[in-house]
Amino acid sequence: MSVETKKVNISVERAKTSKINQVDFDNLKFGSVYTDHMLVCDYKNGVWEAPKIMPYQQIMLDPSAKVFHYGQSIFEGMKAYKDDNGSIFLFRPLDNHKRLNISAKRLSIPELPEEYFMEGLTTLLELDSDFIPTKEGSSLYIRPFMFASGNGFHASPADEYKFIIACAPSGSYFSGKVKVLIEQTYSRSANGGVGFAKAGGNYAGQFYPTQLAIEKGYNQVIWTDDTEHEYIEEAGAMNIFIRINDTLITGPTSDRILDGITRKSILEIAKDNSIPTEVRKITVTEVVNAAKDGSLKEMFGAGTAAVISPISAFGYKDKDYDLPELENSYASKLKKLITDIQYNKSEDKYGWRFMVKS
Amino acid sequence: MSVETKKVNISVERAKTSKINQVDFDNLKFGSVYTDHMLVCDYKNGVWEAPKIMPYQQIMLDPSAKVFHYGQSIFEGMKAYKDDNGSIFLFRPLDNHKRLNISAKRLSIPELPEEYFMEGLTTLLELDSDFIPTKEGSSLYIRPFMFASGNGFHASPADEYKFIIACAPSGSYFSGKVKVLIEQTYSRSANGGVGFAKAGGNYAGQFYPTQLAIEKGYNQVIWTDDTEHEYIEEAGAMNIFIRINDTLITGPTSDRILDGITRKSILEIAKDNSIPTEVRKITVTEVVNAAKDGSLKEMFGAGTAAVISPISAFGYKDKDYDLPELENSYASKLKKLITDIQYNKSEDKYGWRFMVKS
CATH class of the missing domain: 3.20.10.10 (D-amino Acid Aminotransferase, subunit A, domain 2)
Structure with missing residues (x-):
């Protein structure tokens, strides 16, 4: 399956060095080490700005950012899979995008355009594809999330948001039954x-x-x-x-x-x-x-x-x-x-x- | 009323310049401008470290910080009042501390010692006392808050937290009835x-x-x-x-x-x-x-x-x-x-x- 999406101009800033050699692919925990890059998309002045891919890095926020105070945050969980030929797949990713926007609406967070989600995600995965584990039971866990980055102590929706996709090569969530x-x-x-x-x-x-x-x-x-x-x-x-x-x-x-x-x-x-x-x-x-x-x-x-x-x-x-x-x-x-x-x-x-x- | 609290060693880094001249005390909104300093207290390795007062500044967090994903965040709301002689008062602050810890327990956040809360708060207020508005209907709104700064995509409590107090000279919350x-x-x-x-x-x-x-x-x-x-x-x-x-x-x-x-x-x-x-x-x-x-x-x-x-x-x-x-x-x-x-x-x-x- 594939979808037609509007071409989005995604800027890419590559990491100078890769962290991949620090990843112990034989002993992966769930969601505790991350790939070289992340996707960041900012909502400002009433619009989602074009997605940017950058080295995985810390986020700077004002202490009054509403995510700290009013819980305006939502996320999705996805996985990327690699077959024996090295081809890379997602599973029903458009459903994740739809659900992200259902969550967004209920939390008064602006909905994200499908093409920003899909093109941002696939561009990021191509860049960090070496991090997709191939060992049985392991996978690349993908975490798209959105939160209120706008400031203020008034209990009302923020005026700025961030959408981020980060990825973590992961072992299984539960060990055993x-x-x-x-x-x-x-x-x-x-x-x-x-x-x-x-x-x-x-x-x-x-x-x-x-x-x-x-x-x-x-x-x-x-x-x-x-x-x-x-x-x-x-x-x-x-x-x-x-x-x-x-x-x-x-x-x-x-x-x-x-x-x-x-x-x-x-x-x-x-x-x-x-x-x-x-x-x-x-x-x-x-x-x-x-x-x-x-x-x-x-x-x-x-x-x-x-x-x-x-x-x-x-x-x-x-x-x-x-x-x-x-x-x-x-x-x-x-x-x-x-x-x-x-x-x-x-x-x-x-x-x-x-x-x-x- | 006053309470005996254990003396806490609070480090203070003063702001090089004050922002007080930028505050329009005659036209204050609610919680949208902040004082010169903030209190930060970090929970690491199973203990709350001693509080630090520092210039009000941005917070840096990993994209996997659990506050972004799992909503582990709580807060309190307080006000500081100044009388005609310039004396400064709080209203039932120990009740805010108690409730903060009640919230903390329910959200699996480690409880904060009373003396860190009380001494941190009073030291911060003395430092930023010029920001307490005296105009009728205005006050210094105080926002103590705590959130999960520890990392990981596993849906479980974080191992690191931040407690911060920030203050905002504020006008009334609602205008009119x-x-x-x-x-x-x-x-x-x-x-x-x-x-x-x-x-x-x-x-x-x-x-x-x-x-x-x-x-x-x-x-x-x-x-x-x-x-x-x-x-x-x-x-x-x-x-x-x-x-x-x-x-x-x-x-x-x-x-x-x-x-x-x-x-x-x-x-x-x-x-x-x-x-x-x-x-x-x-x-x-x-x-x-x-x-x-x-x-x-x-x-x-x-x-x-x-x-x-x-x-x-x-x-x-x-x-x-x-x-x-x-x-x-x-x-x-x-x-x-x-x-x-x-x-x-x-x-x-x-x-x-x-x-x-x-």
Whole structure:
């Protein structure tokens, strides 16, 4: 798949020396080392200025920049994939751009033109393509983000913004299977709130409850509705899938739940591979009962960073429920199907793969 | 009132030249010009380092600093007051420090020692005391804030933070009376969320619904619960007071509503001045019915920035309800009582006034 975009005049200032020799590609953590360059786009005087590529460098901001005070910040998560021939691909990048602008609108941040996003991203990736890991389980994690750089202590939208793309050669997000806690006290988002947006504030609010869960031996919280804590929502950095008998179920998206690109891709792939799927509200009671009677076969998280993360057990009201170890799990089957598309190892009948460089 | 604090070794680097001659003290906006100095305190390797005062200057951060991505940012709002003798006062500053740490805990930010806050603040104010406006309605707005300066794209708490205090000689927050819209679609916070914290993300989420309200001719949104939109919560930068007949009512604080220092001070002052008060849930139906039968006498917002902001009218479901113009309103009476304490014009039997410099 490719798209026609208006030609954008992107200025490029190359790094004088490369940091690539400092990267230990055999022992990559998630998102902690960065490539040589970054893309910066400034919003000033009511317009997004043309994107600039420059050496990865520190950002200077006034102490009154509104990002520090009022949380006007949004982001996206993407990955770049390299196949055996060295060709470079993205996965449904236009969906990331669309969602970035959905988040932007809800946070009163000016929307970014598609061609700035797409041309900026592909130009940056071509320049830093040597940083794309080829080792199984590693990838180049791409972080497009936007924040209020305009100044002032008045609680109102800023008049200046920055859009930046930075990239990090990364290992896997979770190491091994994930044990989750079904949250019964804290909440991630409100009806009519910003839960559907990739807004910075949605994440900071999860850290404390997640730390409490980690102290109890879990890796991650599964969020529930803020009224009854009875409906399964999402896992913060992942959407949640639940397999009861042979049916794969995930909750509907809403103004509280992120419309995950991995989530919707998995739903489509599952349907095409004869896996019965349901998109409907899932209650905690239903999951607990299914765990008790043995009909709960699998749970997994799905997101760009974590891809598909199988869940080994869940905790609910001081009791842990183990999930069975399956030989041919939906999680492993679906993970292979989606990553084969992403890494150009299989046909892409969906048109999801986007070639950056052949 | 004064407190004993441990002596802290604060390093001071003075500005070479002062910007004070550039400040137009007769035409101050809210929070848009800053004093000569700022206080910076860094959290590194598990400890808060000693505070440093330095010339007000830009902050340098890595593009991967978590404040840009995960909204780990909190703040406080305070004011410094100068009396006719040039003495300088704060109002209940220890309560701001306490609340800062309450916010910090909920956002997984390390708590700041009281002596760093208090000594840092008073040292900074003494240095920049010439910036404290003396004109009626103006004040020095003080913004203590803390954010995640540590790096990484993993959605987890940062390992480094910055605490900064910056000050802005400011005019009033609202010009004139305020027309509010009782929100029926969007929400500010969830049960079990971070609404009680002064977290950056709580503000960004309000901007879009507030912009929609501004386009309809209102100045501010009054937030309601996220389930039924039937309970009055707060106004984002202010708590809300409602006078029905002679009783002054405000909602109880909760995990959704900020525990405002102006709010609780007003409650206490009102009680001591024979104004009947109630702290209880207020329904929108009750307010609309009171507007219809004439028992709704006043509504006002209360907060550090806005002090007491009388509300002239509220909108609810496409209908506007005007509030009467009162000769001796509770709002004006209470505003005089609280500002007289703040500006050292009356006795302070509560011990709320805190002398910075005599």
